[in-house]
Amino acid sequence: MSRFFEGIEPLSFKPDAGDELAFRHYDADETVGGKRMEDQLRFAVAYWHSFAWPGTDPFGGQTFERPWFNDTMEGARAKADAAFDMFEILGVPYFCFHDADARPEGANFAETTRNLEEIVDVFAAKMESAKVRLLWGTANLFSHRRYMSGAATNPDPAVFAYAAATVKNCMDATHKLGGENYVLWGGREGYETLLNTDMGRELDNLGRFLSMVVDYKHKIGFKGTILIEPKPQEPTKHQYDYDVATVYGFLQRHGLENEVKLNIEQGHAILAGHSFEHELALANALGIFGSIDMNRNDYQSGWDTDQFPNNVPEVALAYYEVLKGGGFKTGGTNFDAKLRRQSLDPVDLIAGHAGAMDVCARGLKAASKMLADGALEDARAKRYAGWTEGWAKAMADSDLESIEAMVLEQEMEPQPLSGRQEILENIVNRYV
Structure with missing residues (x-):
């Protein structure tokens, strides 16, 4: 045994330890x-x-x-x-x-x-x-x-x-x-x-x-x-x-x-x-x-x-x-x-x-x-929900000409949607 750490006992989980050298949050068995x-x-x-x-x-x-x-x-x-x-x-x-x-x-x-x-x-x-x-x-x-x-x-x-x-x-x-x-x-x-x-x-x-x-x-x-x-x-x-x-x-x-x-x-x-x-x-x-x-x-x-x-x-x-x-x-x-x-x-x-x-x-x-x-994952899933629709999944096997025809046929005029970053940051802050 070394004497370098002499007098320092093994640490334990003591959330109310005060000034004592201990773990306040790390409980190995939790x-x-x-x-x-x-x-x-x-x-x-x-x-x-x-x-x-x-x-x-x-x-x-x-x-x-x-x-x-x-x-x-x-x-x-x-x-x-x-x-x-x-x-x-x-x-x-x-x-x-x-x-x-x-x-x-x-x-x-x-x-x-x-x-x-x-x-x-x-x-x-x-x-x-x-x-x-x-x-x-x-x-x-x-x-x-x-x-x-x-x-x-x-x-x-x-x-x-x-x-x-x-x-x-x-x-x-x-x-x-x-x-x-x-x-x-x-x-x-x-x-x-x-x-x-x-x-x-x-x-x-x-x-x-x-x-x-x-x-x-x-x-x-x-x-x-x-x-x-x-x-x-x-x-x-x-x-x-x-x-x-x-x-x-x-x-x-x-x-x-x-x-x-x-x-x-x-x-x-x-x-x-x-x-x-x-x-x-x-x-x-x-x-x-x-x-x-x-x-x-x-x-x-x-x-x-x-x-x-x-x-x-x-x-x-x-x-x-x-x-x-x-x-x-x-x-x-x-x-x-x-x-x-x-x-x-x-x-x-x-x-x-x-x-x-x-x-x-x-x-x-x-x-x-x-x-x-699931607060973050639910929001993420909603943001990309459009990709679960049939026509969107079909684009994986399509080409540029077919996609152009689909855009014309459906008269697509997509509008931007909020990324809701500030709301998501607020959600994280509730946990930390």
Whole structure:
């Protein structure tokens, strides 16, 4: 056991807790939409932000001092001790990690691989007696300087090979730990300038890379879902995985739309110029929704601040789309969120997650009630009711000349109808 969280007891549901550290809204056993709240939300803690991030930002260095901040296996084991203590305190069912979060970098690829395998054994031993399971694993293919020009899209084939071998080992680790998904986040899969970029080659290499990942999944019998996480711009100026629509087009081009789904982050959706619920609704419409990273951005900063969620109306609309699509299958709610660099104490880490879990619980309950009452769906059905009529359905098999003849015969003079947006917004406000 770690002493990092010493004195902090496991949290429980206490709606009238006052100043006590507790859940005010998240009751794991409460039934929401026909399932336990825990089973609907499927919370996960992000290993990187919670235990590997040193408190830096673009203009300032490290502010956090953690006892495991040394790039050694001893530090990695101490980090794991603290992590599993926090999982128990929060009572979360899942966690997620990058390889680089969990193990130190070795002197060469073989040593790095041994370090990962050793820490995976540590995780496996801890998971035998813990409640927590692995929602997904992934490889960090963006932080090291070798990836400054991308991983799968790097102009150097040696970097492509190194990245592919790294992903292979991370998939093995995820499989060994019983992970329910494997995520690919192309942090630097894009370009800074076309002056030195062969875009066609890079896109072909990215497609080949992803195809190899899918092939290896089937070869090792991994039953989890392969997920891509879209992200625009930051850090690369032109990202190839910009948003849901962009990724779907890429998957279709390479015949992978039935093999790969998406892990969608709130902050990335905003950076792409969309709302979170837009990206979720589109992924559901295209049949590629998988999982979510829950956080929020500072809308004044204009970059990815990865703050814990605190906006119940936004969260409610996101979970509305999740529930409308049938809820999570293998995915869940991963808190890809980090403390503010002035929040130095261990209790801050617990409080940040506890507050976020309460916000998500409130949003989920509001979303479930809205969906059950049908207030929005009834209005939507009425707006598109004309398409259920026989003549409208017949247009699917018609042509322009036949449609023109029908318009003339029926003397159509359609008049615009109100979209009733303000009324619908008022309906949402009743629930949140």
